[in-house]
Ligand SMILES: [Zn+2]
């Protein structure tokens with residue numbers, strides 16, 4: 534069963550992606566300036582490159598560490614004398630809290646921003662943006678994951694479960710879906726919605742360097758980074774450099790160039 538968990542994660546990843554892609558077609562919020570198939574094609578290439586590069590660190594480091602922690606019952610969660618459900622809930626909240634800070638570090642530490650800016654170079658926002666992460670950022674996030682897993686002694690099923698919800702949330706909040714205002718206003722008390730995450734993709738720095746949370750919006754409210762934008766700013770997404778949306782070679786090389794910190 535344990536061996537099947539990463540495959541279940543992949544199935545969910547693809548399934549939710551396809552569902553969001555279809556819903557976007559029927560209920561779009563913004564008109565696409567670039568053909569959807571071009572964006573899909575470009576970002577699928579990114580996803581394929583990432584899964585090839587990440588295969589090795591996941592196989593050699595991440596999975597063995599998860600299995601070792603499971604086998605030896607190491608870490609905080611494994612040694613807690615609580616109901617299994619409580620442990621999973623606490624572990625889930627811990628991961629989401631830690632991911633809030635990971636995203637915040639990606640905006641505030643210049644070295645990390647070099648890689649994360651690749652995600653923000655997209656001048657549109659739709660479900661394909663959730664595939665657009667630089668492999669450098671993802672390799673660093675595997676190291677961060679290993680650090681978190683060791684601290685709390687996360688069971689494999691908790692880690693996979695969190696990742697499934699995280700990627701589903703990411704597909705959802707990047708999607709170009711028009712949600713009724715009332716539903717959006719209700720949901721943002723609890724979770725990140727497409728409109729909420731659009732605030733984070735504005736060229737305007739005040740809201741871009743805020744709204745970091747990945748699933749639960751409570752972290753932004755708790756750490757005072759919940760900042761609403763306005764309709765005008767929300768139509769202008771990306772960074773000052775607006776030519777790299779589909780230019781994969783240039784934008785993948787971007788973190789390694791001397792001047793890329795200027796975008797911070
Ligand atoms: Zn960001």
Ligand SMILES: [Zn+2]
Pocket residue numbers: 652707730733734
């Ligand atoms: Zn994003």
